[in-house]
Amino acid sequence: MDCNNDDLDKQNGGTEAQVYVPQDAQGIVLAFLPGRVVVKLRSVCTFWRDCIEEPSFVNSHLNNACRLHQSIACFTSLDHGLVHMYTFDPATMNFRSVELVFSNRFHMSGPCNGLVCAYDIKGDAEVLNPTTRKHLRLPDSVLKSRSLYSEYFVGFVHSTKEYKVVSVRHCVRFLAFEICTVGALSWRTIRESAELLKATKAVIVNGSMYWLLLHKASSSLSREILMLNLTDETFTKIDIPDAVKKHDMELFEGEGKLLLLSNHYDRSSKNTVSDIWVVDLTHQDWIHLHTVAPRMPVGMNPFFQLESKILFGNQKRLICADLQDCTVSYIDMPSGETLISCGMFVESFAPAVTGLVSSTASSYGNSSGLNEPSSADPGQSFRNAESSSIGRDQSSGLTGWSSADFESSFKRTKRTMNMVWKILKHRAS
Numbered sequence: 001m002d003c004n005n006d007d008l009d010k011q012n013g014g015t016e017a018q019v020y021v022p023q024d025a026q027g028i029v030l031a032f033l034p035g036r037v038v039v040k041l042r043s044v045c046t047f048w049r050d051c052i053e054e055p056s057f058v059n060s061h062l063n064n065a066c067r068l069h070q071s072i073a074c075f076t077s078l079d080h081g082l083v084h085m086y087t088f089d090p091a092t093m094n095f096r097s098v099e100l101v102f103s104n105r106f107h108m109s110g111p112c113n114g115l116v117c118a119y120d121i122k123g124d125a126e127v128l129n130p131t132t133r134k135h136l137r138l139p140d141s142v143l144k145s146r147s148l149y150s151e152y153f154v155g156f157v158h159s160t161k162e163y164k165v166v167s168v169r170h171c172v173r174f175l176a177f178e179i180c181t182v183g184a185l186s187w188r189t190i191r192e193s194a195e196l197l198k199a200t201k202a203v204i205v206n207g208s209m210y211w212l213l214l215h216k217a218s219s220s221l222s223r224e225i226l227m228l229n230l231t232d233e234t235f236t237k238i239d240i241p242d243a244v245k246k247h248d249m250e251l252f253e254g255e256g257k258l259l260l261l262s263n264h265y266d267r268s269s270k271n272t273v274s275d276i277w278v279v280d281l282t283h284q285d286w287i288h289l290h291t292v293a294p295r296m297p298v299g300m301n302p303f304f305q306l307e308s309k310i311l312f313g314n315q316k317r318l319i320c321a322d323l324q325d326c327t328v329s330y331i332d333m334p335s336g337e338t339l340i341s342c343g344m345f346v347e348s349f350a351p352a353v354t355g356l357v358s359s360t361a362s363s364y365g366n367s368s369g370l371n372e373p374s375s376a377d378p379g380q381s382f383r384n385a386e387s388s389s390i391g392r393d394q395s396s397g398l399t400g401w402s403s404a405d406f407e408s409s410f411k412r413t414k415r416t417m418n419m420v421w422k423i424l425k426h427r428a429s
Helices: 002-011 013-018 023-032 035-041 046-052 055-068 142-146 380-386 403-416
Strands: 071-079 082-089 094-101 116-119 125-129 134-137 149-157 162-170 175-181 188-193 203-205 208-214 222-229 234-239 248-254 257-266 271-280 285-292 301-306 309-313 317-322 327-332 338-345 422-427
Touching: 023 046, 023 055, 035 046, 035 055, 116 149, 125 149, 125 162, 149 208, 203 248, 203 257, 208 248, 257 285, 257 301, 301 338, 309 338
Parallel strands: 248 301
Antiparallel strands: 071 082, 071 338, 082 094, 116 125, 125 134, 149 162, 162 175, 175 188, 203 208, 208 222, 222 234, 248 257, 257 271, 271 285, 301 309, 309 317, 317 327, 327 422
16 A cells, blocks of 8 residues: 555545645654554555654654553463454453454464564564564574574663563573564574573563572572663562562552562461562662452463553453452353463554564565455455465465465464353452
């Protein structure tokens, strides 16, 4: 559709002559609109298209989106790397199907400013923006071939407006931490350590990543938190509260703060008690915030806190616990789908770097891939994909996919896709 911009400029010439809005004002208005609306407006005229690609617009739109258009995004795996994206409103407990995200990667990091890092068991990784449907393949690392497997997490440095991807590489006798600035051509090794992490999934809060360190004398207890500052790429350690050092713990993010969930058995009540603590990083102090009721089932890990609600989950179910009214909602995944990522999401145009490639351009039947799918089907873009004239052995535009792979996977997905989320809500006793 971009190729018709000159024609659209001529068609809109008469309207522009009658109603003139300064270009600066047009850019300001565009920066306040939701990302998927702005994506469609790229095709209106060349000025809007060029405006949206400016780094200053990307930053301005992101700031507005974080204040006005945040939602919860759930990514579920459907078939051979096809990923289904949903947005979730915790106030109404409603899910909305956004679209299928194309990637042949089987794992995905939590979202950061609308970006996710998709990767596979071989260690190949790409930064993907579901809103613009563009991706950037990350460079290979020397350590990738020497590690058993790798995990990736994407974070944002506010001071420099840079996105950095951190890889935790599992080697035979140690963990290696590498970092790559999005748009750069190489990885940098920032730590090699034989210390064990309770969970290798990073918790990302305000430009830093956090992991619980296991105590050397115990295979389950933690004494410290490992913190990576993405700005200067240095590691520090934070002591956990003395009151919970013998408890089972999990880290999670809530309202821009690092939170700690501790679980312990209370002999007086004969129940497991879950407490939430928040850390003051400036003074290295911990403050007790809440006691969560009821006890979460085994295997349900905390994802994040949004206002009074805490979202727990595993691959097949989400649990939304409201601390204010003590209600708990049990949310089952659609049949045949597996949760691979969940987090706060904004529709952005990040990252503003060169080298981004359309993940869907040649498969979608139109060069822009800007159709907005309805919540009732996989989307117009998928219907166009079936009638694509691409040769059977040609690339479909998906990273590492042939057209035959895509067509076969798409047909299987369309036959089995079930977008029904089963929700059961009750009040905790």
